[in-house]
Amino acid sequence: MSSELTRQDSGQADRSVRARLSRWFSVGFRPEATPGWEWALMRIAFAVLVWQEISSARHFGYPDQPVPHGLAVLFDLTWLGREWVMPAVRVLGAAALLLYVAGRCLPLVLPFLTLLHCLPHTLQNSQGSISHSHQLVTLVLLAQAVTAVWLWVRARRGAGPPDGLSQGAWLVFYSKATVASIYVLAGLSKAFNSKLLWVWNSPYLSFDLVKAQRQEYFKRLDPEYAGDVPLAALALEHAMVARLVFGGAFVLELLALLALKSRAWACVIGLGLLAMHGGIHLVMHLRFVNHEWLILIFLVNVPWMITAAGARLRSGRMIPGSEIKPLIG
């Protein structure tokens, strides 16, 4: 009799957890109303980042594309190294970015900026080694371009943006989704490539820590990076601690799409990802500056964070819709 009651209790608890989880996941994960000032500040910050990327000369000067990648498989991109290209890119890029910041002609400007950013970095990645430092900027531009064109097509058919939201709300949503998605991708690749043994085998990342330090040293022979790598030895020696630390980052990557639940969740996930990048920089001397800026702009969303904190201080509670509710309970 008592065991039957226990089974009933646990069955009810299961249903209750399932119901709560289902309720939790059914709210959010949609674009949120985005005030004009918030979207404008994001555009300005993103435009500065894109300008830094496309006005940099170093990705244009490759005489050859020995291992073509992406669009370089279809087209020879070495013409990007010609003398007239860089000044032209600067002028056209600046004009397009000014239009972008002003929020004008986005269905035209965004595909153009995507191409302008994509081509030189495709050429750079066609040199035989692949860098992941710039892809996310191209991807966010691409996501915004596709969204802007989609909304333009809807407008031509007489329909406004879905859910009665602004164009900015949809562009911000898919920018956030793109940033979060690449972390999920990294997590899934770790899970699949290691046959689900990534966390267990993670102490062997100590080899990579040594490799990263040696690569940093032999780049410029900077004495700061010479010598032993004590953290690598520690990771091997204290394998369970290493699994906990690396495992935490792995779970954070897999859960990154929770950033789409609400602004508050985006901020929490963003701060977690920034902490992860800080840790990677500390132990591997690897900086992903573009990723960090994109997380700051679209996930952490500093202006919103300040406004939310101010509103909370004034009213003694968080602004509506910004609360982080626990998954269970």
Add this chain to the structure above:
Amino acid sequence: MAPVAVFIVWSLVVGECYPLSNYSMYSRPTPRPLRVYYVVDGEGEPLPIQWHTGQSPAAITKTFRHYESGIERDIARGRREEIGVEMIKAEAGERVLGWLRELSVARGGSRPGRTLDGAIQLVEITISAPGKGLREEHLTVAADAGPASEGAEGAEGAEGAEGNRGRTGPANEIRTTPPTPADTPP
């Protein structure tokens, strides 16, 4: 959310195709030894290769692996004769050294000393954990005597560089210790 799911699945399937990627770096931690490559001059002194060529040791390692796997693939498909692992590495390494030399010429311009015109060698570091603790071995896998030796020294210079491969000696020292600041040239 459907477009997000499509993007994730598509990226996983396509893999590396700029701007798409499956971000598979550091996704296979294993006890197998890990290899990384750097460049030294004819005397075995490390070169600040990024200053010379604009390429980092990480890019050099990836490029070496690309050439190495290309040769291995050609052998596996019967497109060329079978050769030993050392010879595969030497051939891939020579291609990498040639590429780096070309880049240094393109980048050199008026900056004195930037162009790699002397002998250069590619060194492999093997990182492993055979017992307790980490172990590192440094071994020269390829050498390029350089254009400077082609005139006066001619074949002798090239032969000298060729001869360094696979031997121990000043230009092919096997080191098991990490680099120290003393390795930094003035």
